[in-house]
Amino acid sequence: MVDTTAGGSRRLPEFFWEKNVNAPWVTSRPEIMVLDCTIRDGGLVNNHQFEDNFVKAVYECCIATGTDVMEIGYKNSDKIVSPNGMGAWRYCHEDDVRRIVGENPSSLLLACMVDAGKSDWKNDILPKEKSPIDVIRVAFYSYQLEEAVAMIQDAHDKGYEVSANLMAVTAVAEPELDHVLDTLIKTPTTTVVVVDSFGSLAPEQSAYLTEKYLKFCEPAGKEVGMHAHNNQQLAFANTIEAIRRGATRVDATLAGLGRGAGNCPMELLIGYLKNPKFNHRAVFECLENHVQPLRKQIEWGPYPEFMITGLFNQHPRSAIAAREGEKRDHYASFYDELAATAK
Amino acid sequence: MVDTTAGGSRRLPEFFWEKNVNAPWVTSRPEIMVLDCTIRDGGLVNNHQFEDNFVKAVYECCIATGTDVMEIGYKNSDKIVSPNGMGAWRYCHEDDVRRIVGENPSSLLLACMVDAGKSDWKNDILPKEKSPIDVIRVAFYSYQLEEAVAMIQDAHDKGYEVSANLMAVTAVAEPELDHVLDTLIKTPTTTVVVVDSFGSLAPEQSAYLTEKYLKFCEPAGKEVGMHAHNNQQLAFANTIEAIRRGATRVDATLAGLGRGAGNCPMELLIGYLKNPKFNHRAVFECLENHVQPLRKQIEWGPYPEFMITGLFNQHPRSAIAAREGEKRDHYASFYDELAATAK
Numbered sequence: 001m002v003d004t005t006a007g008g009s010r011r012l013p014e015f016f017w018e019k020n021v022n023a024p025w026v027t028s029r030p031e032i033m034v035l036d037c038t039i040r041d042g043g044l045v046n047n048h049q050f051e052d053n054f055v056k057a058v059y060e061c062c063i064a065t066g067t068d069v070m071e072i073g074y075k076n077s078d079k080i081v082s083p084n085g086m087g088a089w090r091y092c093h094e095d096d097v098r099r100i101v102g103e104n105p106s107s108l109l110l111a112c113m114v115d116a117g118k119s120d121w122k123n124d125i126l127p128k129e130k131s132p133i134d135v136i137r138v139a140f141y142s143y144q145l146e147e148a149v150a151m152i153q154d155a156h157d158k159g160y161e162v163s164a165n166l167m168a169v170t171a172v173a174e175p176e177l178d179h180v181l182d183t184l185i186k187t188p189t190t191t192v193v194v195v196d197s198f199g200s201l202a203p204e205q206s207a208y209l210t211e212k213y214l215k216f217c218e219p220a221g222k223e224v225g226m227h228a229h230n231n232q233q234l235a236f237a238n239t240i241e242a243i244r245r246g247a248t249r250v251d252a253t254l255a256g257l258g259r260g261a262g263n264c265p266m267e268l269l270i271g272y273l274k275n276p277k278f279n280h281r282a283v284f285e286c287l288e289n290h291v292q293p294l295r296k297q298i299e300w301g302p303y304p305e306f307m308i309t310g311l312f313n314q315h316p317r318s319a320i321a322a323r324e325g326e327k328r329d330h331y332a333s334f335y336d337e338l339a340a341t342a343k
Numbered sequence: 344m345v346d347t348t349a350g351g352s353r354r355l356p357e358f359f360w361e362k363n364v365n366a367p368w369v370t371s372r373p374e375i376m377v378l379d380c381t382i383r384d385g386g387l388v389n390n391h392q393f394e395d396n397f398v399k400a401v402y403e404c405c406i407a408t409g410t411d412v413m414e415i416g417y418k419n420s421d422k423i424v425s426p427n428g429m430g431a432w433r434y435c436h437e438d439d440v441r442r443i444v445g446e447n448p449s450s451l452l453l454a455c456m457v458d459a460g461k462s463d464w465k466n467d468i469l470p471k472e473k474s475p476i477d478v479i480r481v482a483f484y485s486y487q488l489e490e491a492v493a494m495i496q497d498a499h500d501k502g503y504e505v506s507a508n509l510m511a512v513t514a515v516a517e518p519e520l521d522h523v524l525d526t527l528i529k530t531p532t533t534t535v536v537v538v539d540s541f542g543s544l545a546p547e548q549s550a551y552l553t554e555k556y557l558k559f560c561e562p563a564g565k566e567v568g569m570h571a572h573n574n575q576q577l578a579f580a581n582t583i584e585a586i587r588r589g590a591t592r593v594d595a596t597l598a599g600l601g602r603g604a605g606n607c608p609m610e611l612l613i614g615y616l617k618n619p620k621f622n623h624r625a626v627f628e629c630l631e632n633h634v635q636p637l638r639k640q641i642e643w644g645p646y647p648e649f650m651i652t653g654l655f656n657q658h659p660r661s662a663i664a665a666r667e668g669e670k671r672d673h674y675a676s677f678y679d680e681l682a683a684t685a686k
Binding site for chain 2: 023024025202203204205208230232233234235236237240241244255265267268271272280281284285287288292304307308311329330331332334335336339
């Protein structure tokens with residue numbers, strides 16, 4: 001069992017943790033920290049153009065629910081990612097963040113994602129004491145490892161807790177992954193996250209990857225996380241599998257709001273975790289009043305097109321394009337298209 | 344590895360089955376038999392009022408896909424279950440079945456579900472040689488065990504393969520379950536199915552139950568199956584978990600069509616199984632041309648109301664009622680209602 005200071009006490013009395021507990025599914029697993037990335041990953045559906053009242057509602061829902069961390073957006077540079085048609089949560093300027101959370105007097109931790117190649121992290125990430133943000137999550141592809149290491153060090157030196165998120169792990173060759181993990185454990189990141197960007201993992205693969213990440217991370221005193229996508233309706237299941245193998249940082253979004261097929265739904269995750277600190281009703285209230293109404297404007301969920309890109313271990317962009325155009329719901333021809341080119 | 348005659352050869356060369364295979368997720372698992380219950384379970388959404396062309400399309404899709412068994416409906420008695428507003432597939436009169444499949448010259452096996460308390464099985468199940476049906480699935484609650492045993496014997500004596508489906512296992516006390524399993528293994532049923540009627544299981548529980556069923560069934564030469572519901576978006580995951588633990592008979596439906604939150608989606612299941620005999624395109628074609636258009640008339644899927652009944656281990660009927668009335672999408676008050684009365 002890990003024990004970090006970030007989430008307060010995360011231990012139960014030892015007798016809860018006997019190895020052969022009869023019914024592990026009714027333990028409350030207090031070592032698990034839950035991160036809400038509704039605004040960050042959900043923003044990939046609508047170019048981060050959420051109204052302030054929606055972002056505020058998610059923030060208040062996280063506090064009421066007992067969520068540990070809320071990721072409020074990307075800290076991309078508007079000199080690299082054009083602000084043309086893009087909302088505030090792609091950049092997370094400090095004044096935008098403060099407009100929602102003030103100095104964030106709650107115990108909810110605030111996170112931003114900063115991706116390699118798209119961020120002016122040296123300038124845009126302020127020293128921690130000047131920002132209400134607590135956690136910087138560094139997202140990168142394996143070929144961006146060197147920049148990622150510099151970003152992790154920079155954010156750590158500025159006073160933030162740091163998480164390292166290697167994207168699209170299902171497209172990374174094993175020696176490359178070994179190299180990435182071996183490098184990350186030498187950095188001050190507290191967490192390394194298994195990221196199934198393409199929603200392609202089966203639970204066995206989540207188990208394999210979680211155990212592999214832990215083999216590197218545990219001796220280095222780092223935690224392992226899981227960020228799953230729902231292409232094959234397995235985001236929740238892969239998150240459960242990671243938890244069963246020892247992952248302690250898990251990502252979810254309200255109603256699974258997120259790019260393409262979406263993410264692990266928060267309402268399901270906290271139902272599984274059985275931690276009495278979670279307020280289920282707060283989530284259902286936010287779903288009812290704020291998230292469900294969004295479905296009139298934007299679409300997400302495990303539609304067959306996303307299942308097909310997941311099956312072929314492909315980025316969901318072709319599925320997103322198919323669902324936005326005349327090819328929507330033409331599953332057979334979309335399957336033909338991918339079968340001809342993908343494998 | 345089981346080896347029954349029903350599905351032809353279901354073995355791979357032994358070297359495929361070494362215990363510590365590196366990547367079990369790419370083995371084709373030929374021992375798994377897949378049952379399509381789109382018409383039977385899906386019929387619970389629309390009182391089994393499917394048009395003939397839909398039932399025929401599902402039948403042809405099963406053949407084209409390489410599905411092992413198709414369950415075409417219930418064989419209920421119209422003297423017990425009123426035919427008022429009820430379609431043909433609730434009763435599966437032999438002439439209705441023949442209208443779709445003729446003598447079923449294909450290698451697809453045909454199944455009917457017969458439930459205790461609702462069927463005149465002595466009279467309505469004909470000797471096998473007079474029917475195109477191959478498999479009788481006996482569905483029962485634990486208090487109906489004695490009738491179920493008589494039904495199993497009767498169907499076996501008439502020449503059918505028989506499956507025993509104890510419903511709502513998450514509401515059955517352990518000594519009762521032991522008694523049911525201990526009794527079933529003495530009957531001529533070939534299969535005993537783990538049935539999560541309320542969509543309430545977590546994968547750990549599916550693992551526990553599958554292993555428990557196997558402990559009884561394996562020494563008796565019987566197979567274990569899984570029938571999962573999608574209330575917590577875990578129907579597919581629970582099916583995978585059962586397969587990993589040794590279940591060899593699994594149920595699925597096209598697009599998950601089934602009561603309430605629906606079932607394990609066939610398109611996902613065959614994607615997972617990696618058996619080259621399956622034709623994925625045939626499924627996507629049927630989804631596109633027949634199943635997706637149905638969504639204009641009827642609703643199924645893992646809506647939050649079903650997640651809530653699943654969380655409380657309740658029958659989905661209150662969620663179905665909520666989604667059909669003015670309370671639809673009022674998740675918080677629906678949660679309040681169940682929280683006040685359910686546990």
